[in-house]
Amino acid sequence: MSHDSTPDLSRRRFITGAVGAVASLTVAPGIFLMQTNAQAGTKPGARWGLLINTNVCGDCNACVTACHKENGVGSMNRPTTDAQWIRKVNITDRTTGHSRSLPVMCQHCEHPPCVDVCPTGASFRRADGIVLVNKHTCIGCRYCMMACPYKARSFVHEHLTDQVPHAPRGKGTVESCTLCVHRIDKGERTTACVEACHTEGNGAMVFGDLNDPNSEISRRLAEYGGAAIRADLGLNPGVRYQGL
Amino acid sequence: MGRGISLVRMILAGLLLAGAVFALAGCSPVEGPQMMQARGDQCVEPVEVIRRDHMKLLSHEKDQAVLFGVRNPNHSIRGCVECHVSPTASRDDPSSHFCLNCHSFNAVRMDCFQCHADKPANDYHFHALNPHGPGFGFDSAANSASLARDLESIIALETQKP
Numbered sequence: 001m002s003h004d005s006t007p008d009l010s011r012r013r014f015i016t017g018a019v020g021a022v023a024s025l026t027v028a029p030g031i032f033l034m035q036t037n038a039q040a041g042t043k044p045g046a047r048w049g050l051l052i053n054t055n056v057c058g059d060c061n062a063c064v065t066a067c068h069k070e071n072g073v074g075s076m077n078r079p080t081t082d083a084q085w086i087r088k089v090n091i092t093d094r095t096t097g098h099s100r101s102l103p104v105m106c107q108h109c110e111h112p113p114c115v116d117v118c119p120t121g122a123s124f125r126r127a128d129g130i131v132l133v134n135k136h137t138c139i140g141c142r143y144c145m146m147a148c149p150y151k152a153r154s155f156v157h158e159h160l161t162d163q164v165p166h167a168p169r170g171k172g173t174v175e176s177c178t179l180c181v182h183r184i185d186k187g188e189r190t191t192a193c194v195e196a197c198h199t200e201g202n203g204a205m206v207f208g209d210l211n212d213p214n215s216e217i218s219r220r221l222a223e224y225g226g227a228a229i230r231a232d233l234g235l236n237p238g239v240r241y242q243g244l
Numbered sequence: 245m246g247r248g249i250s251l252v253r254m255i256l257a258g259l260l261l262a263g264a265v266f267a268l269a270g271c272s273p274v275e276g277p278q279m280m281q282a283r284g285d286q287c288v289e290p291v292e293v294i295r296r297d298h299m300k301l302l303s304h305e306k307d308q309a310v311l312f313g314v315r316n317p318n319h320s321i322r323g324c325v326e327c328h329v330s331p332t333a334s335r336d337d338p339s340s341h342f343c344l345n346c347h348s349f350n351a352v353r354m355d356c357f358q359c360h361a362d363k364p365a366n367d368y369h370f371h372a373l374n375p376h377g378p379g380f381g382f383d384s385a386a387n388s389a390s391l392a393r394d395l396e397s398i399i400a401l402e403t404q405k406p
Contacts, residue, residue: 040313040315040316041312041313041314042312042313050283105268124311126311126313127312132310134311135359136306136310137305159358160358160359161335162363163359163360163361164361165322165325165360165361165364165365165366166322166365168359168360168361169359170355170358170359171358173359177317179314185313185315186314213283221331227370
């Protein structure tokens with residue numbers, strides 16, 4: 001780093017985008033917009049969701065393992081505070097003794113209670129229906145964890161190292177299933193859990209666009225229907241279950 | 245008597261000042277930190293821009309990426325790490341880590357790497373100017389001028405739409 005190479009670049013030249021590589025739009029002094037590629041951003045009109053067929057879902061844990069591997073969610077050997085993006089829930093009908101096992105993760109509600117209660121706006125719903133935590137603004141108050149009726153969110157209690165590049169995670173923030181947003185933004189149309197369910201599990205999960213009537217998930221929902229967990233709350237979750 | 249004491253005080257102060265001046269005159273310019281070589285021939289912006297304004301680019305585009313899914317490998321923290329940090333770098337040894345090296349030299353402490361991966365992953369997310377391969381959905385640009393042309397044409401196309 002030499003001392004004679006002082007930047008000969010004025011602030012105005014930077015802001016107005018007169019410098020080489022970046023084409024930028026000046027909105028006001030100090031604010032600049034940069035546009036990158038034409039397909040950038042969330043898919044217009046889409047609402048991503050999952051359909052889980054509990055008639056097919058068995059005892060396996062492939063979705064949980066795959067999710068936690070994909071997103072670098074590791075155990076600290078403290079089960080009470082370990083982060084959990086997806087979990088298997090077993091339910092039994094007391095009268096008949098009939099049991100079911102189903103994966104439960106963030107349900108990506110249309111009216112998410114976690115977003116309602118967040119004091120900083122860190123918990124938010126993307127235009128394509130994915131509910132996320134903006135960890136840049138999360139203060140770790142955990143109101144969202146209390147508000148979520150699905151217990152979908154976890155708090156990171158401990159200092160972490162060796163995170164996965166596409167899934168930043170850190171102490172003092174709340175996190176949950178991102179519906180593999182890094183894959184969706186790359187143009188992939190599947191998630192780690194769905195992929196694992198098809199390769200290692202029983203093929204009980206479908207990912208797709210709920211707003212596209214021709215998508216597999218919409219066709220299946222139209223034909224066979226799908227229930228929301230705690231439908232009485234009127235949150236209209238993007239994750240639907242069959243056979244409950 | 246009081247006059248004599250104040251004279252001694254003045255002489256002492258003068259000596260101290262002179263000593264400080266000599267000591268400063270003896271100093272050479274501060275050596276910059278040894279920065280590791282980046283993988284790739286060209287940065288996403290001219291060096292003087294990136295040196296001064298990389299934090300503005302990252303800060304602005306982080307919101308675009310998180311809130312709106314507009315991910316730009318050319319201005320992502322992941323892209324920085326991909327070229328500038330060796331896969332064997334360590335957070336504990338700043339000299340092996342490009343970002344931490346300069347930040348610690350300049351006494352800047354930011355929290356990016358508390359959450360963000362501080363080492364490149366196996367799947368490469370190089371920016372468009374890196375000859376080793378661009379990120380997903382991006383083609384290699386021959387140079388920064390052609391990249392600017394591409395961006396301008398994209399913006400022109402986008403602004404035509406209502």
